[in-house]
Amino acid sequence: MNFKNFKFDLSNKNKDLIPQVLTVLLLVLVVIYFTINAQNNMGNRGISFGFGFLSQESSFDITFSLIDYDGSHSYAKAFLVGLLNTILVSSIGIFFATILGVTVGIGRLSQNYLVAKAAEWYVEIFRNIPLILQIFFWYFAALRALPLPVDSINFYDISFLNVKGWYVPKFIWTNFSVFFYSIILAIISIIFFYKYAKKQRDEYGKQLPTFYISLGIIIGLPLLTFLIGGVSLSFQIPELEQLSTTVYVYKGGVSIIPELISLALALSMYTATFIAENVRAGILGVSKGQKEAAASIGLTKGQILKLVVMPQALRIIIPPTTNQYLNLTKNSSLAAAIAYPDIVLVFAGTALMQTGRAIEIISITMLTYLSLSLSISVFMNWYNKKIAIKEK
Amino acid sequence: MIKSIKTWILVGFASLLLVACGQGGGGAGSKKSKTLENTKKAGFVKCGVSQGLPGFSNADASGNWTGIDVDVCRAVAAAVLGDADKVKYTPLSAKERFTALTSGEIDVLARNTTWTLSRDADIGLTFVGVNFYDGQGFMVRKNSGINSVNDFKNGISACTNTGTTTELNMRDFFNSKNISYEPIAFEKADEVVQAYDAGRCDTYTTDKSGLAAQRTKLSAPDDHKVLPETISKEPLGPVVRQGDSVWEDIVRWSLNTMIEAEEYGVNSSNASSLKESDNPAIKRLVGAEGELGAAFGLDNEWSLRIIEQVGNYGESYKKHIADTNILPNRGPNELWTKGGILYVPPAR
Numbered sequence: 001m002n003f004k005n006f007k008f009d010l011s012n013k014n015k016d017l018i019p020q021v022l023t024v025l026l027l028v029l030v031v032i033y034f035t036i037n038a039q040n041n042m043g044n045r046g047i048s049f050g051f052g053f054l055s056q057e058s059s060f061d062i063t064f065s066l067i068d069y070d071g072s073h074s075y076a077k078a079f080l081v082g083l084l085n086t087i088l089v090s091s092i093g094i095f096f097a098t099i100l101g102v103t104v105g106i107g108r109l110s111q112n113y114l115v116a117k118a119a120e121w122y123v124e125i126f127r128n129i130p131l132i133l134q135i136f137f138w139y140f141a142a143l144r145a146l147p148l149p150v151d152s153i154n155f156y157d158i159s160f161l162n163v164k165g166w167y168v169p170k171f172i173w174t175n176f177s178v179f180f181y182s183i184i185l186a187i188i189s190i191i192f193f194y195k196y197a198k199k200q201r202d203e204y205g206k207q208l209p210t211f212y213i214s215l216g217i218i219i220g221l222p223l224l225t226f227l228i229g230g231v232s233l234s235f236q237i238p239e240l241e242q243l244s245t246t247v248y249v250y251k252g253g254v255s256i257i258p259e260l261i262s263l264a265l266a267l268s269m270y271t272a273t274f275i276a277e278n279v280r281a282g283i284l285g286v287s288k289g290q291k292e293a294a295a296s297i298g299l300t301k302g303q304i305l306k307l308v309v310m311p312q313a314l315r316i317i318i319p320p321t322t323n324q325y326l327n328l329t330k331n332s333s334l335a336a337a338i339a340y341p342d343i344v345l346v347f348a349g350t351a352l353m354q355t356g357r358a359i360e361i362i363s364i365t366m367l368t369y370l371s372l373s374l375s376i377s378v379f380m381n382w383y384n385k386k387i388a389i390k391e392k
Numbered sequence: 393m394i395k396s397i398k399t400w401i402l403v404g405f406a407s408l409l410l411v412a413c414g415q416g417g418g419g420a421g422s423k424k425s426k427t428l429e430n431t432k433k434a435g436f437v438k439c440g441v442s443q444g445l446p447g448f449s450n451a452d453a454s455g456n457w458t459g460i461d462v463d464v465c466r467a468v469a470a471a472v473l474g475d476a477d478k479v480k481y482t483p484l485s486a487k488e489r490f491t492a493l494t495s496g497e498i499d500v501l502a503r504n505t506t507w508t509l510s511r512d513a514d515i516g517l518t519f520v521g522v523n524f525y526d527g528q529g530f531m532v533r534k535n536s537g538i539n540s541v542n543d544f545k546n547g548i549s550a551c552t553n554t555g556t557t558t559e560l561n562m563r564d565f566f567n568s569k570n571i572s573y574e575p576i577a578f579e580k581a582d583e584v585v586q587a588y589d590a591g592r593c594d595t596y597t598t599d600k601s602g603l604a605a606q607r608t609k610l611s612a613p614d615d616h617k618v619l620p621e622t623i624s625k626e627p628l629g630p631v632v633r634q635g636d637s638v639w640e641d642i643v644r645w646s647l648n649t650m651i652e653a654e655e656y657g658v659n660s661s662n663a664s665s666l667k668e669s670d671n672p673a674i675k676r677l678v679g680a681e682g683e684l685g686a687a688f689g690l691d692n693e694w695s696l697r698i699i700e701q702v703g704n705y706g707e708s709y710k711k712h713i714a715d716t717n718i719l720p721n722r723g724p725n726e727l728w729t730k731g732g733i734l735y736v737p738p739a740r
Contacts, residue, residue, distance in 0.1 A: 042516075044635060047494065047515060047516040048514070059560055059563060059564075060559045060560055060563055060575075061559075061562075061563050061573075061575045062575070063574055063575055063576050063577075071563045071567075140586060140590065143586075143587060143590035143591070143592055144590055148591050163590060163591045163592055164549060164574075164591075164592065241547065243544075243545040243546075243547060243548060243594070244536050244537040244538050244543055244545070245535065245536055245537025245538075246533065246535050246536045246537060247536050247537070247538070247548070247594045249547040249548070249549070251547055258592065259576075336554070336579045337578075337579055337580070337583065338578070338583065339551075339554075339576050339577055339578045339579075339583070339587070341577075345554060345577070345579065349487055349554045349555055349577075349579065350554050350555055350559060350577065352487065352555070353486065353487055353490075353554070353555035353556070354510075354560070355510075355514075355515075356490055356510070356511065356514055356515030356516075357515075358490075358491050
């Protein structure tokens with residue numbers, strides 16, 4: 001054997017590789033250790049492990065559910081109810097936080113002293129108070145301020161607001177599916193129309209009134225189904241019913257529970273302050289020269305904001321705003337404090353208590369939040385890439 | 393090269409640590425009581441209590457815990473450590489309580505916990521007895537015109553705590569009566585009280601003792617009443633981890649001692665003078681006869697200390713529940729000899 005030719009190869013490539021492999025190995029060992037340890041301890045204490053409980057009857061009811069549910073359904077269904085409620089309050093929160101945040105953000109840059117100061121005060125107050133306190137504030141302030149059902153605040157005799165919730169008329173559809181498909185059809189045709197309009201603009205320099213035409217399609221097509229598609233809509237208006245001497249309740253309509261209203265309000269008011277700061281930073285981040293150049297070629301103020309400032313500002317705004325959307329979704333887990341039946345209250349709360357399966361349920365809940373957050377991230381990253389500078 | 397040596401050393405250290413960790417870890421179930429040893433070493437009993445339920449476990453302004461659940465912890469401390477004050481209290485929510493116990497954060501859970509089959513059998517817990525027989529009831533406003541559960545109608549809204557048997561009983565009850573209802577479940581009792589007070593719900597349902605205690609927190613307690621019906625059985629009692637039968641026996645017999653002491657008329661003031669009693673049962677209770685403590689590794693005066701330092705069950709009930717006007721009438725929580733259902737196996 002020729003020892004001269006044998007050389008323990010410590011080239012740069014291997015030097016980098018070995019510590020990395022060892023780190024991964026170590027990580028795997030740690031995970032295995034914790035798993036085995038947990039298994040041993042659970043075994044010693046007589047705790048069984050498994051996901052079979054998910055198909056058992058949950059035997060508890062939930063105040064507010066988007067799907068058909070009662071206690072005779074399974075724990076898996078209860079999980080779904082909680083998940084949908086989390087998604088609902090997060091979507092509402094993200095929607096209003098974005099609108100409010102953009103408005104306040106632009107407001108802070110206003111020339112108008114009063115508007116700018118009001119926006120500044122709003123941001124400074126709401127972002128500096130812990131969210132849980134704001135949730136309690138809106139919930140208990142709302143409960144204390146709202147009247148009992150018998151003296152509800154009446155909106156034109158069709159909608160009623162009281163301490164038990166906001167009661168709105170229920171829509172009763174016939175042939176709802178026709179109406180639904182017409183909306184999808186309208187959206188698809190608008191997408192094609194936009195492509196067509198862009199081609200017209202790029203090739204022939206023709207400007208089509210895209211906004212008005214698409215508005216026409218999205219309103220016109222569904223309306224048409226009422227005339228020829230046999231779709232009709234009627235309303236069931238909530239009615240007050242007396243249960244006993246002083247106990248009243250509204251029945252027949254749809255009830256939006258005060259827990260949902262105050263949670264969505266608190267989440268959007270709080271998150272909007274951070275989004276407002278992102279928007280302000282984004283607009284300030286576009287150099288002044290851009291605006292001056294745009295003005296010099298004769299664009300109007302609206303056109304400057306829409307065509308020059310915003311496309312560049314968005315690149316600065318989107319990544320930190322994604323963080324805020326994620327925060328809002330995760331913060332919605334504070335719902336448990338005010339009895340909004342989100343996934344934490346329903347699944348990691350009641351279901352965990354009834355079954356005692358802490359490890360299984362907490363893992364499922366963590367994975368769920370992780371997937372929710374990752375989906376938001378994936379979507380926002382896609383959007384961010386779409387608006388990024390495309391270098392040619 | 394230096395960098396890579398550093399990395400190697402780090403990796404070496406980490407693996408050493410890992411191996412060291414691997415040596416530790418669980419291993420209960422030996423003949424000696426690990427919990428008892430650890431408790432003696434620590435010098436205090438780790439006890440889980442509620443976050444504030446007057447009569448059961450409630451902390452005053454200076455942080456002193458009182459209540460009949462607290463007295464169970466005190467009895468264990470008196471038996472094991474010789475001093476009823478050597479207890480470390482951990483306030484727990486309904487949701488946290490069992491995990492805290494199974495993970496070893498606490499060794500006794502005395503937190504108005506209902507004894508049920510699934511809790512006893514499925515999640516690594518053992519119930520050692522009952523220190524309060526309760527049942528679920530409803531509270532309503534006096535002016536509501538509701539005088540019995542039969543006056544409930546479709547659409548009634550009911551506030552309660554999440555993570556308790558209350559939620560399940562409520563469903564069973566309303567289903568059996570065929571009434572549709574709106575359940576509103578809060579994580580903490582204080583929020584339930586506030587929401588009910590504000591009119592969010594028409595009725596507040598939980599254990600009757602809890603209703604009586606929480607009523608005092610309402611803005612106008614006299615405007616509310618508890619309906620006469622009881623819709624469930626709620627035997628509340630202390631809980632320990634499964635797998636340490638010696639510790640289980642210590643907690644069980646600490647509670648039993650308090651109840652048996654009342655039965656034989658032994659209380660905190662006369663206990664030591666009863667050493668000369670003619671009744672052997674009393675003599676065993678005050679440690680003047682037999683070697684009962686040896687069975688679980690305690691000295692012979694363990695039960696005397698419980699009675700002297702904590703008192704018998706009757707004294708505890710009177711002090712925390714009757715005199716505070718929560719439930720002046722003992723009802724089922726009276727001794728079997730006086731028409732109640734408190735009946736414990738004999739200490740002999």
